[in-house]
Amino acid sequence: xxxxxxxNRSLIVYxxxxxLMYLGIYMKNAxxxxxxxxLFLVFTSYLLTWDLLTSLSLSLLDINDELxxxxxxxxLRIRAKSSLPLKIPAKITLICxxxxxxxxxxxxxxxxxxxxxxxxxxxxFGIAKILGIVIKIVDPMGIxxxxxxxxxxxDVVIEPKENAQLIIGKGLSRDLGNAVVFQSRSGDFVTLKxxxxxxxxxxxxxxxxxxxxxxxxxxxxxMGNLPKLIIMEYTPHMLKPANKYRPIDEALMxxxxxxxxxxxxxxxxxxxxxxxxxxxxASLADLELRLRVLVIGMEGREELLERxxxxxxxxxxxxxxxxxxxxxxxxxxxxxxxxxxxxxxxRYLRKDSxxxxxxxxLSNLIRSNVxxxxxxxxxxxxxx
Amino acid sequence: MKKNSLSLxxxxxxxxxxxxxxxxxxxxxxxIIGIILLLSSCIIVMVRHGVSRYLFFIDEAxxxxxxxxxxxxxxxxxxxxxxxxxxxxxxxxxxxxFDMRVLALSSIMLVTxxxxxxxxxxxxxxxxxxxxxxxxxxxxxxxxxxxxxxxxFILFLINLLIKELAHKGSS
Numbered sequence: 001x002x003x004x005x006x007x008n009r010s011l012i013v014y015x016x017x018x019x020l021m022y023l024g025i026y027m028k029n030a031x032x033x034x035x036x037x038x039l040f041l042v043f044t045s046y047l048l049t050w051d052l053l054t055s056l057s058l059s060l061l062d063i064n065d066e067l068x069x070x071x072x073x074x075x076l077r078i079r080a081k082s083s084l085p086l087k088i089p090a091k092i093t094l095i096c097x098x099x100x101x102x103x104x105x106x107x108x109x110x111x112x113x114x115x116x117x118x119x120x121x122x123x124x125f126g127i128a129k130i131l132g133i134v135i136k137i138v139d140p141m142g143i144x145x146x147x148x149x150x151x152x153x154x155d156v157v158i159e160p161k162e163n164a165q166l167i168i169g170k171g172l173s174r175d176l177g178n179a180v181v182f183q184s185r186s187g188d189f190v191t192l193k194x195x196x197x198x199x200x201x202x203x204x205x206x207x208x209x210x211x212x213x214x215x216x217x218x219x220x221x222x223m224g225n226l227p228k229l230i231i232m233e234y235t236p237h238m239l240k241p242a243n244k245y246r247p248i249d250e251a252l253m254x255x256x257x258x259x260x261x262x263x264x265x266x267x268x269x270x271x272x273x274x275x276x277x278x279x280x281x282a283s284l285a286d287l288e289l290r291l292r293v294l295v296i297g298m299e300g301r302e303e304l305l306e307r308x309x310x311x312x313x314x315x316x317x318x319x320x321x322x323x324x325x326x327x328x329x330x331x332x333x334x335x336x337x338x339x340x341x342x343x344x345x346x347r348y349l350r351k352d353s354x355x356x357x358x359x360x361x362l363s364n365l366i367r368s369n370v371x372x373x374x375x376x377x378x379x380x381x382x383x384x
Numbered sequence: 385m386k387k388n389s390l391s392l393x394x395x396x397x398x399x400x401x402x403x404x405x406x407x408x409x410x411x412x413x414x415x416i417i418g419i420i421l422l423l424s425s426c427i428i429v430m431v432r433h434g435v436s437r438y439l440f441f442i443d444e445a446x447x448x449x450x451x452x453x454x455x456x457x458x459x460x461x462x463x464x465x466x467x468x469x470x471x472x473x474x475x476x477x478x479x480x481x482f483d484m485r486v487l488a489l490s491s492i493m494l495v496t497x498x499x500x501x502x503x504x505x506x507x508x509x510x511x512x513x514x515x516x517x518x519x520x521x522x523x524x525x526x527x528x529x530x531x532x533x534x535x536x537f538i539l540f541l542i543n544l545l546i547k548e549l550a551h552k553g554s555s
């Protein structure tokens with residue numbers, strides 16, 4: 001009942017006013033007619049003025065925005081200025097890709113007021129799109145609503161962070177039969193340091209200790225034997241959200257950790273095989289964007305437009321095809337490695353290669369009797 | 385003093401004045417009931433402020449009902465109608481339901497609408513006489529209602545035009 005009143009306020013107000021007026025005419029009563037007419041004129045003049053002022057304010061709106069990318073957050077500084085010198089409280093809805101937490105921000109903004117800092121938490125890695133904002137002005141009674149969409153078009157590059165947990169995390173210690181997991185007890189030599197008594201005695205470098213007259217231990221890479229070739233699944237499965245991160249996020253974190261070793265990276269999936277030098281990749285986040293655009297390209301344009309329309313309504317007409325592709329997230333395509341791609345993968349697989357793939361694709365490999373003997377396997381998408 | 389209480393005090397005072405006016409007319413009981421209702425509403429609001437909005441509109445509706453029963457001149461009715469509207473507008477604006485600045489600016493549109501209503505009333509009155517006799521309604525009131533509706537419709541169209549021009553100017 002209360003929601004019916006809330007959403008039909010204008011109807012209720014005008015039905016009451018009209019009833020007063022027509023009751024006045026019917027009863028030939030001057031007072032009822034005059035009360036009805038005066039309320040009608042005052043209310044409608046007020047609402048028309050509100051509508052006109054807010055429409056003009058939104059038409060003359062100028063948005064100054066600045067983006068600050070921090071470690072786990074993105075701060076969007078917004079200031080709404082209108083040539084119409086009126087401070088009008090408005091509600092904003094930030095339209096961005098799901099890499100950022102845009103829904104739980106404080107939505108109040110004052111046009112011609114102070115600058116507003118929107119703190120957006122980073123959820124996933126890749127290139128996030130802050131498409132724009134919908135500014136909505138509602139009169140205090142909730143009868144007249146005016147809104148506009150302002151395109152910001154920010155691309156936020158969120159490079160994967162280095163997560164030490166990943167290297168020794170549970171995702172690595174899998175029982176894969178003959179396959180060697182990535183973690184190994186004796187890693188590559190990194191450096192020498194003063195011996196700490198909590199360390200095993202076997203880590204003491206006796207020759208150096210004798211030379212310097214102090215106990216010195218060796219520091220070895222926790223990553224174990226470093227791979228020379230990394231084969232990464234590059235299919236829609238990698239974009240499927242699981243727990244906090246998507247498989248691609250985990251994969252990018254591994255790539256970030258392995259970047260310095262100068263391995264070759266082979267991306268297999270979506271009917272393509274791409275070979276690149278990991279250390280020469282300028283932006284790992286770009287790998288995510290390319291995959292996303294590739295996958296979203298598999299969805300029909302009409303379908304994408306329909307989805308966009310559900311989210312931002314008719315403002316979708318203001319968007320280009322590129323905006324749609326980079327803002328919307330692929331949800332309808334779920335595909336892992338095909339048999340042909342598994343064959344390609346088998347061709348590249350060597351003893352010193354590292355395989356990064358999703359759980360589904362690993363099952364496919366096992367079903368296809370791919371010999372994983374000696375290969376290092378990382379299964380992503382099981383949560384960190 | 386809270387704005388909410390101030391809006392209630394001013395609006396209730398106006399309503400009380402109207403009810404005292406009703407009390408001096410026949411039937412007297414309507415005025416007595418109105419005054420008692422208003423005073424008891426004030427006591428209830430002091431104890432429980434949350435119901436002030438509902439009580440105010442009940443009092444307002446009762447006052448309109450009481451006024452519709454008593455017979456008065458057109459001038460008196462006009463003054464009372466303005467008082468009732470003023471009490472509602474004061475209550476809503478001080479309560480935060482109406483934006484004061486917009487309300488002040490809307491006076492331009494209100495004055496325009498009143499002038500338009502008057503002009504249209506003068507124009508339509510003679511024309512409508514021949515048709516209105518068929519349905520046996522009051523010509524003055526009917527013409528006034530029609531004129532006010534047309535004046536608001538004209539203002540609405542002007543509003544749309546300005547918005548469209550502003551939109552084209554900005555894009």
